[in-house]
Amino acid sequence: MAILRPEQPGDEPEIAAIHVAAFEDASEAELVARLRMSEVWVPELSLVVQQEEQLVAHALLSQVVAGESEALVLGPIAILPDHQRGGLGTALVRMGLERARALKYECVIAIGPGDFLAACGFRPARGRGLTIEMDVPDANFCVAELAPMGVTPGPVLFPQEWSE
Numbered sequence: 101m102a103i104l105r106p107e108q109p110g111d112e113p114e115i116a117a118i119h120v121a122a123f124e125d126a127s128e129a130e131l132v133a134r135l136r137m138s139e140v141w142v143p144e145l146s147l148v149v150q151q152e153e154q155l156v157a158h159a160l161l162s163q164v165v166a167g168e169s170e171a172l173v174l175g176p177i178a179i180l181p182d183h184q185r186g187g188l189g190t191a192l193v194r195m196g197l198e199r200a201r202a203l204k205y206e207c208v209i210a211i212g213p214g215d216f217l218a219a220c221g222f223r224p225a226r227g228r229g230l231t232i233e234m235d236v237p238d239a240n241f242c243v244a245e246l247a248p249m250g251v252t253p254g255p256v257l258f259p260q261e262w263s264e
């Protein structure tokens with residue numbers, strides 16, 4: 101049985117291992133560690149999927165500047181390779197969006213596979229007046245609106261933790 105829950109103290113090494121396995125690289129695990137130490141970290145929005153005693157998926161939403169909105173950014177997100185394409189990623193993101201809405205955030209930015217983000221309820225962000233200083237196709241730069249008028253035009257600016 102899969103349990104979706106917020107990260108708890110002691111989960112950190114297993115979360116890092118999920119990102120290393122999914123991305124075949126430590127950079128996303130290191131990004132999670134930097135964000136965990138930063139002011140943009142929202143403890144309730146670092147979410148894991150637990151199956152039996154094992155963590156198999158992790159998704160993070162943290163604060164970001166996006167126009168004038170109370171905004172979050174989704175990522176990194178990773179599912180262990182042998183658990184991918186089974187619906188866990190979509191379920192985890194949808195839970196993240198519900199929790200973010202309950203915390204009164206107005207929108208969530210994401211950069212990633214367009215088909216996956218569309219399946220999670222995201223839509224292209226440039227069509228909503230958001231801009232980004234990154235060479236990313238329209239379909240891969242997305243936003244999920246959590247409140248009426250929740251998306252406001254303007255630049256998306258990532259905190260320095262994303263570029264270290």
Ligand SMILES: CC(C)(COP(=O)(O)OP(=O)(O)OC[C@H]1O[C@@H](n2cnc3c(N)ncnc32)[C@H](O)[C@@H]1OP(=O)(O)O)[C@@H](O)C(=O)NCCC(=O)NCCS
Nearest residue numbers: 122177178179184185186187188189190212213215216219
């Ligand atoms: C991308 C990822 C998070 C998706 O999670 P998942 O649990 O495998 O995805 P789901 O089973 O919920 O997928 C739902 C739908 O999203 C789409 N989708 C999933 N992964 C996709 C990918 N890598 N590229 C494009 N579309 C994808 C598909 O339409 C899929 O439906 P289908 O399986 O019926 O075709 C996961 O595969 C992963 O960890 N990949 C490696 C790390 C990564 O790329 N992270 C960045 C994502 S923003």
